[in-house]
Amino acid sequence: MNARVAHYARLASISADTVEGLSIEQIESGLRSGAFTCQQLISAYTARIEAYDQQGPMLNAIINMNENAKAEAAELDKKQRSGAALGAAHCVPVVVKDVINTDDMPTTNGSELFKNWIPDSNATVINRLEEQGAIVLAKTNLDDFAAAVYGISSLKSAMKNPYDLTRTVGGSSGGSAAAIAAQYAPLAIGTDTGGSLRIPAALTGVVTIRPTMGLVSAHGIFPRALTQDTAGPLAATVKDAATGLDFIAGYDPADPVTARSVGKIPAEGYASFAKGGRLDGVKIGLVTGGLAIWGDQPKGPVVALLRKAAEDIEALGGEVVEIAGPPKSLLGGSSVITFESARDVNKFLAEQGGNVPVTTFRGLYDSGKYSPYAKESYDREIKIDPDALNNNVDYQRSLAMRTALQDWTLDTMAKNGFAAIAYPSSAQLADLIGKEQAGLFSRWSENTGFPAISVPMGYAKSKTGTYMPANIEFLGRAFDEPAIIHIASAYENSTKKRVEPALPEIATLATP
Template sequence: MPLRPLVAFTAAAALTVTLMPTPAQAKPGHRVPQVAGLGVSDLRELLAKRRVTSVQLVDAYLRRIEAYDKRGPALSAVIGVNGRAREEAARLDAERRSGRVRGPLHGIPIVIKDNFDTHDMPTTSGSVALKDLRPPDDAEQIRRLRKAGAIVLAKTNMHEYAMNIYTISSLGGQTRNPYDPARHPGGSSGGTGAAVAAAFAPVGMGSDTCGSIRIPAAHNNLVGLRPTMGLSSRDGVAPLAGTQDVAGPIGVSVRDVALVLDATAGYDPKDPVTRASLGKVPRGYEKGLRTGGLRGKRIGVFTDYFATATSDEQETTARVRAAVAQMGRLGARVVELGPQPEILTAAAGANRVRDEFERDLNAYLASSARGGPAWLAGLEAPYDQVTLADIAASGQVTPSVLSTLKAWVNSPALPNPSYEEKLRQRDLLQQRLNALMREKGLDAVVYPTITRPATVIGETQSYLNCRLSAFSGFPALSVPAGFTANGLPVGVELLGRPFAEPALLGMGYAYEQATRHRELPATTPGL
């Protein structure tokens, strides 16, 4: 049997806290816990029992970042650490001692993709050109997380301007996959994926325009949720395409993802699309998690998204087919859907990124950059604000992304006939997915999150499976489906109708609890 480069994690590990030597950031005599393998749910129990403090957790995660991000496997997942994290943790510890606990995220360190605005740290989109961009306030989801007691520990690398799935940027370099550092971690939220997989934090935030949450989740043996368009605010998140972008969690478990969603979902007047969430947000996503969440559900197998042309595609397909079979054993009715050419055609014609990027990025920069940095704003007209044209002119962007940025300056004005046709195809995709699920009585559609495991750095791979959710705005959940023979993670994706997150999380939880595929990478063991 081939050996996996993995370290097993079981629930029993959550009940044991090993105190480790003091890191450089800690006070003399201060001890830090062993956090590798623990999720939010584990940490909140330890905090509630006063077996650890939030300051100790911050120190433990900082120690792991120091050991593994630039040394050891040199993951390069982190762009910057929050210098006030210990101070914030101490304040939250004091609140806990006084009897105030804000909720399950109280005192929990998290990491966030560096396209979420933070008032106390730069927000760079991974770009040297924006290294001095300091937003005036937090992105709305970050504000809500901090209000819930989460500690922003660090900001993570991303594929620059969210332009691809390999997570390379001029500011952060190439992020590496902790399960095999010769491979990429997925993207564009690959820094968050690698950081959570390596236990730099138990959960993190990413954005998804076409797979950028779900692909890093699949490649790093994690759970990732692309929420319904309109469920959670995108305010303060640097855009790629406003009619496709969403922002959401990547974590070690379905429960942890649900806990983040509990803190972040809902209406935000600063993001008008969230009006659709009114009346659609349950009292608690975590409360709906049951081990019987698959019983009685009908799941349609989207066979068009199962690839078999190469050996690693065949292996991915086999793992996902095994996952579907397991869902059937857990009580789901599995329905083979067969070819869906009309859905594929609509999806192929609905990508709006090329059309919307310049418009939406410039609007974001007008708010978050506030005219600075002045040297950048002064490169191209108008000379008092930063635009895509300035960024392209600066040249301070990783080469593969820079060529795209230059080509997209002065994009055609919107609306135009080509763009209107893409919106029409989006509407058709929504209609056809709804019709398919209604006619077949489906609760979810299932397929591989991505058709191959992470490729070696420098080797491209297809990620067309991102389209159904991204181009329709429907929610999708990626959960671990096991490993290939050489230890590379595989993800299985469940797609639902708009605002079906409770059902998707319930199905994902039931499968996760029955299979326990979560295992730590051997490159980042406990310290």
């Protein structure tokens, strides 16, 4: 029994304070040893959300709580007492981005239009989690329909950064990232089409993995562009993020793209590669600028942290070689979100049954029930004829550019012997709420479909004097998640850069 679990064994019960810092492994160990029950664990995390989300710092990371969570926990406790086999995710509390369908609670997509909509069926990732015993504790806030990266929804307004309540969490998976930073759960599931996992992870100092396209099913998730959309885990550590990937990865007949993953998933699981250790013989390319749409800041505080991270990697035996990033024409011309959005939303809505609030992208657009930030995207996307993409020269050019970017990346890695390429997920710290975040380096992974892991690399002083987190991102070849998980874990374990945000004591927030 490890020290933390032994500590819980001496407690009358687990609490909203004592769940702080618990890993998935520690949760599983504590449950199986009898240090606490599933009901006690779920009650503790629920109390923590109640303490921090709508009172005290009012992080606004959560849209809806799962009212059945405690009953589900009671059933899992009953199952454990009976001696039945327990799932790999037994009683793991998970918070889920609210574009992921759940058939027992609303999936709002962050919009008033879908506020009360309960889908007929779960997304595949939800079924996978629940089949393994996980409990969906809550649905998290997000930019409307995942169509922006401001960290603001029209339904629940702005999410707040736990490190500085005046600053953004980014988007669109901002609620999921903030929930992990504030330790509402050990695991969150978000989505990423154009940086929506890695941007908020970097701005809130948590770990995320954007998987290879085809590793995780997109079935039952409101789409942005299906050739770039993927779900992925967020967690406080590389091992917990890798464990989350183990829970949700694999072939799904409802999403034929996942057939690419057959034979590519390691039998020992992704978490087994999060074992720390050295990086002897591992060569990594380092890109410090030229990737952001705007606001690179090559001499800013984030790049200074990146160079220190490179030194730390070399201290582990790795070799870091600074290189230039891809030609801007490839990086900038290979996104297909604008082209695919209307087509993929139409298909998704047509599959949702009779109770869906609107049935077409045009109906969604005309409703106007989304934030002005999402409108910036939708105003572009409504101009695209979704039925004429085969004849859309600009779309076909972007697809060709994607292939060229993939080839450029693989060729660069092969010529230099790189196991991964590293860069900051964002070259600038979290900006003030409502500002357009500058310095985002997130396009390389989504425009190639290659996997990336974003992990904390330290903190820098903002213009207002608060210390804000920054992340390093490691990009790998398709289905080479084990390699980048190993690199990120070795770096994380040796540097221990992550520091939890200084939230107020829960006792001081208690309502009289």
